[in-house]
Amino acid sequence: MNGSARSQVTVNLVFMLLKSVFILLSFRLADVMLSANLMGLVLLFRRQGGMWSNLVQLGFSQVLLKYYVSSDSADYRANLLHRLVRWTAVAVLVTVSVCTVFAVPLNDWLFPSAHPAVTVAFGVYVSGLAIGFIANSSWLAEFKFVQSNLIDWFNGSLLFVICLLFSNRLDLVSFSWLLALMTVVASVFSLMLFARHFGCHLYQPGGGWSLALQERRYGFTRALTAYADMATMVIGPWLLRSKPAEAAQLIAAYTVLRIAQTLVMPVAQVLALRANSKRYNSGREERRILILCAFVFACAWIGVAAYYLLGAWAVHWWMPNSAAGVVAVLDVLMPFMPGICLFYSLRNHVDLQFMTPWNLITLVLSIVLFFVATLAHKQIDADVMVVASSYMFAVYYAYDFLFIYKTITNLVVNANVRNI
Numbered sequence: 089m090n091g092s093a094r095s096q097v098t099v100n101l102v103f104m105l106l107k108s109v110f111i112l113l114s115f116r117l118a119d120v121m122l123s124a125n126l127m128g129l130v131l132l133f134r135r136q137g138g139m140w141s142n143l144v145q146l147g148f149s150q151v152l153l154k155y156y157v158s159s160d161s162a163d164y165r166a167n168l169l170h171r172l173v174r175w176t177a178v179a180v181l182v183t184v185s186v187c188t189v190f191a192v193p194l195n196d197w198l199f200p201s202a203h204p205a206v207t208v209a210f211g212v213y214v215s216g217l218a219i220g221f222i223a224n225s226s227w228l229a230e231f232k233f234v235q236s237n238l239i240d241w242f243n244g245s246l247l248f249v250i251c252l253l254f255s256n257r258l259d260l261v262s263f264s265w266l267l268a269l270m271t272v273v274a275s276v277f278s279l280m281l282f283a284r285h286f287g288c289h290l291y292q293p294g295g296g297w298s299l300a301l302q303e304r305r306y307g308f309t310r311a312l313t314a315y316a317d318m319a320t321m322v323i324g325p326w327l328l329r330s331k332p333a334e335a336a337q338l339i340a341a342y343t344v345l346r347i348a349q350t351l352v353m354p355v356a357q358v359l360a361l362r363a364n365s366k367r368y369n370s371g372r373e374e375r376r377i378l379i380l381c382a383f384v385f386a387c388a389w390i391g392v393a394a395y396y397l398l399g400a401w402a403v404h405w406w407m408p409n410s411a412a413g414v415v416a417v418l419d420v421l422m423p424f425m426p427g428i429c430l431f432y433s434l435r436n437h438v439d440l441q442f443m444t445p446w447n448l449i450t451l452v453l454s455i456v457l458f459f460v461a462t463l464a465h466k467q468i469d470a471d472v473m474v475v476a477s478s479y480m481f482a483v484y485y486a487y488d489f490l491f492i493y494k495t496i497t498n499l500v501v502n503a504n505v506r507n508i
Contacts, residue, residue, distance in 0.1 A: 096233055096358045103237035108350050110245035112406060115340055117252040119407040127410075128332025129202055129260055131339045132325055133210060134248065134267075136198060139318035141217035144183050147311030148172040149225035151303050154440055156229040157361060166286075169226060173279070174297055176222055180215035187211025200329060202260055209264040216271030217243055223278035228361065230286065239278040243271055302443075309445035316451035320480060321346065323458060324473040334470045337413030344403075344418060345481075348391070348429040352384055353436075360436035374437075374499055381433045381492055388426035395422050413470065420474050424481035430488035438491055446491070454483040 118127045151172060156165050187194060188211065191204040199206050220243045227236035247270045255266055299307070321342050325335040359380065362373045399418060404411040431450075438446050461476035462468065 096231065096362075097355050099233040100237065100353075100355065100358055103233075103241060104350055104353070107237075107241050107244055108347055110241065110249055111343065111347070111350065114245050114248050114252065115343065116406055117249065117256075118336075119409050121252055121256040124333035124336065124409070125201075126260060126332075128334075128336035128339075129199060129206075130263065131336050132199070132329060132332070133206070133213070133260075133264055135318075135322045135325060135339055137210060137213045137217055139315060139322045140183075141214045141221065142314035142318055143311055144179050144214055145176060145218035145221045145311065145314075146179055147307035147309065147314065148176055149221040150310035150314070150439060151299075151307040152222070152225040152229045153361065154306055155303060156226075165229075168303075169283075171297060171299060172222065175299070176218060180218055183215050183218075184208075184211045187214075198329075201332070205261045206264050209261070209268045213264070213268035213271055216268060216273075216275050219279060220271065220275035223275055223282060226279065226282045228357070230282075231361070233358070235278070235282070239274065242274045242278075247271060247274065306443065309448055310439060313439065313445055313448040313451060316448060316455060319455055320451060320458075323455065324477060327462070327468050328470065328473060331470075333410070334413065337410050338417060338470060338473055340407060340410060340414045341417035341421065342477075344414075345421060345425050345428055348388060348425055349432040352380075352429055352432045355380055356433045357436055360440055371499060374495055377433070377437055378492065378495060378499075381430055381488075384429045384433050385426055388429040392422050392425055417470070417474050417477075421477055421481065424478065424484065427481060427484035427488055430492075431484045434488065434491050434495075437495070446487075450483060450487045454480040457483060 118130060122130065152169070156168055188208050191207045195202065195204040195207040198210065220239055223239050224236045227233075227239070247267060251263060251267050251270070255263055258266065321339070324342070325339050328335040328338060356377070359373050359377050395418065399422070400411075400415050403415050403418065407414060435447055458476045458480040461479040462472060465472045465475075
């Protein structure tokens with residue numbers, strides 16, 4: 089594939105459209121094929137899986153994008169991948185073991201109305217997603233966007249859609265196990281295919297385990313960042329876990345807001361990787377990031393206006409059984425979508441350019457405000473979750489303006505240095 093930004097962005101955009109359609113399709117199928125309670129539990133299973141898998145993979149997917157991409161040494165890159173895969177294997181084995189041994193107490197915390205076998209399947213599912221993150225970043229680090237998008241599509245929505253189409257009559261235990269095992273198979277296959285394609289050895293007898301201090305620090309903080317990012321999508325539904333139908337409606341509304349993330353990330357991801365790589369002109373890529381931010385911000389506000397004109401009709405067509413609750417949430421939260429869009433336009437770039445975990449700091453602050461707003465009320469219901477969410481998403485606007493300013497300042501300083 090041509091290494092130009094245009095070709096790389098085009099591939100990502102095509103897959104973005106595909107993945108967005110399948111995300112929306114998965115909610116449509118869940119709404120019409122599953123009972124309200126089962127849909128809530130299944131969506132909570134997937135959302136919590138995405139959150140905990142980001143922690144289990146220990147930020148190694150981001151370590152690959154930071155240090156694998158920026159290194160000129162083929163030996164270092166191969167050795168780095170080998171060491172990260174070793175540690176990931178340990179992490180997933182621990183995860184499955186913990187979920188198996190402590191299935192009963194964990195089940196009360198995760199899925200109080202489900203059988204403990206669901207928690208064991210959850211450990212397998214989390215492990216499959218964690219391996220999938222490593223596979224995805226491995227392909228990305230070699231600028232192989234087709235392969236990276238394929239595994240992201242499989243784990244993000246395709247396997248879920250397949251389960252809904254062919255296994256919707258299964259109970260929650262059987263459904264969760266099927267989804268978990270399919271996820272593990274897809275992720276392991278993708279990682280093995282990468283190793284074979286690039287001549288890497290995922291396992292080397294007597295190979296090293298040690299990671300440099302900066303690799304550990306970067307990985308740990310980015311793992312927490314990814315965890316906190318998913319937590320913003322899970323905290324509200326998790327607090328409503330005793331009311332699965334309301335939890336499902338909140339998840340659906342969050343998904344509409346985060347569809348913007350799916351639309352923005354294909355371009356932002358390419359530009360951030362190029363800005364961090366020695367193969368490309370970082371200044372030119374940073375200017376492209378700023379242009380992207382301006383374009384995304386304008387389009388997001390057009391999207392907000394379009395929602396208030398046609399959104400209620402569209403949601404009723406999309407999820408006829410749950411539309412009223414979803415619309416009630418979106419009516420309040422839609423004005424925050426432009427801030428969310430800008431956040432994801434900048435997030436990858438900020439993660440790769442700064443050692444200080446600014447994204448983590450921002451996300452933790454937003455979660456703290458969510459809990460502050462929640463604790464100000466005596467009871468927990470969908471209305472309280474919407475108010476708390478508005479506090480959480482407001483933080484994104486402050487982040488956006490700060491890092492747009494920092495990027496502009498950096499470009500000006502670098503231009504002045506070149507002119508001296």
